[in-house]
Amino acid sequence: MKNESPRTGAGFNSAEEAMSWIVGLTNFGIRPGLDRIKLLMEALGNPERRLKFIHVAGTNGKGSVCAYLTSVLRKAKYDVGTFTSPYLTSYANRLQYNGQDIDDETLLRLVNRIKPEADKLAGTEWGAPTMFEITTALALLYYGTVTFPDYVVWETGLGGRLDVTNIVSPVVTVITNVGHDHMDLLGPTIADIAREKAGIIKPGVPIVTAAGHPEAAAIIRETAESKKATLYALGDQFGFKPESIRENEQIFGFQGPFRAIQSLAVTLNGTHQLANAAVAAMTLEVLRQYYALIVDDEDLEAGLRETSWPGRLEMVSDSPRILLDGAHNPEGMEALAAALSDIYSFDRLNVMIAMMPNKNHEHSLRHILPMVDMLVITEPDFHKKMAAEDLAAVANRLKAELGGPRDIVVEPDWRRALTLLRDASSQAPAQGDTLSVVTGTLYLIADVRSWLLHGTNSEKGW
Incomplete structure (x- = not known):
């Protein structure tokens, strides 16, 4: 199947045109649900089925955990796709492969492949895809037909259960925490929000979480049990202990069910970053135990220390x-x-x-x-x-x-x-x-x- 649609009136001539079309779809707003993305991915050959995802949800800390995971995996010589939102500098920031934004030529080619299918969908009862749906489809095409990373660090956009990123079948699921955010769409209570985020938990797929609110933690635990997904919860199955804290350097020890690791350092500020780093370390430990991931301790240490995440302290x-x-x-x-x-x-x-x-x-x-x-x-x-x-x-x-x-x-x-x-x-x-x-x-x-x-x-x- 060709990667590029014929040059018709529906095609774009530059990456700027393509991105302008995508960003313009914000007029369709946010429409939670997986029906449109499933139809779109079927039309594009379901590239998501070729990839291994680390699916990350949560109210706060998603981006930092994704950054830690990407940094350590790359330090261990794995090829990594990283999909995050929102972006701070340019649209291409959110689709990265080994730390580099998607290039304009590839973006243009893939969007010209997606556009005819999006137009067909717009003429059906399902209506036009949203900006986030097109962006998700673009990421899946990029990783599943162009770059083929060893792992895709895959951040949810909003909530979880009905978020279009939930189309994937991950190898491990992460829920950083549950707090008061997007209550107009996810529900007015912590329990409502927790149920939406727990919706990314898949049958038999291990789940790592730092959710500390008792009601949220209980919902995540119950969901994991119902889906026979092994749960690793901060404060129960794993934890961290601060060793020293100063501006631009925090050192901590990690305690997990498989081993303990002393004197890990992060340069991101705030004690909440210790929890985020511990979540990332536990996620990597799960991958090591379940999927024979190879990350030497020196790569773990260097990857955590060298992680940066713009716009957060x-x-x-x-x-x-x-x-x-x-x-x-x-x-x-x-x-x-x-x-x-x-x-x-x-x-x-x-x-x-x-x-x-x-x-x-x-x-x-x-x-x-x-x-x-x-x-x-x-x-x-x-x-x-x-x-x-x-x-x-x-x-x-x-x-x-x-x-x-x-x-x-x-x-x-x-x-x-x-x-x-x-x-x-x-x-x-x-x-x-x-x-x-x-x-x-x-x-x-x-x-x-x-x-x-x-x-x-x-x-x-x-």
Whole structure:
């Protein structure tokens, strides 16, 4: 079967045209369900059946766990496909093979193969595929017909049970944790969200989890038992013990059911990254026991230490100090607050924040507001966003209850807001040590990161 469709009016002439079409499909919104992706993959020859997947779900920590797994597997000389979302710099970031983005020529060829099938589907009762469905199909074609990696590290987009990534049959399943996120789509309670995420657990496929909420942990355990999937849960079957913690280096010991490993180090900040690294180590141990994966201890140590993950407690400027962290839900904001207390030193804390409208804003702000000296509230450059004035109303209400920022500034334009944040650092008293933090939705993080590091706009999105 040819890899490229005939050059008809439906074909694209450049990768930019192809990506523009895909991104434009966001107008179809999010439509959970596997019917369209199954039909699309059948039409494309089911390339997913040729691949070994590590399927990763969870409220927070998915991206970090995927980064740890990719780094260690590559250090051990395995070829690795990595599919993640959202992306921070360009659309191609989310489809990587051995750490490199998909190239334009391959992307164009594969999208021209997908487009006619997507058009056919659009004319049926199922309707046009969504942006995420096309992107998932593109990833499966890329890995299953072009690169053929030894493992695909496969991150869910939203939830799990009805997420289109759930079309695959993994060799191991990971659920990092369960928290309050996307409650408009996944359900209003932790139990509802846990059931959706537990939907990626497959019969007989081992499951690794760090879910600490008792109700969520119980649902994951019950689902694993019902599907005869061996469960490895943080705090029960495996654990970690911090040995030393300082900025840009955390050393810990790992204890698992098969062995213990001492003095592993990660350079990602925040104690939550120790849990993420332990989850990755347990996942690799499962692959070692079940599938004869070969990862020498020195490769494990180097892979964990060398892992980087942009936009998560990332210091992007030293003068003034500007820290980026995509804490977009209560659990993420709690982790950020803990990291600020435990790792970073400062006399004054200035925070710039923007949020999406479907988040638990009050519970998020409660974790960090009492620590903040100046809060700059802005908006992401994205069609779905929470108005800065609305978020400011929440912050002012909480300030009356909790105390916190002496100054709450509303500036909807994120570039002007960033200027205000930087100016406030330069105007601080000479004896004061100011830390500026940009946090909230990853759509804001993507723009600020690209602007500060490269002086360019980002192409961030799902």
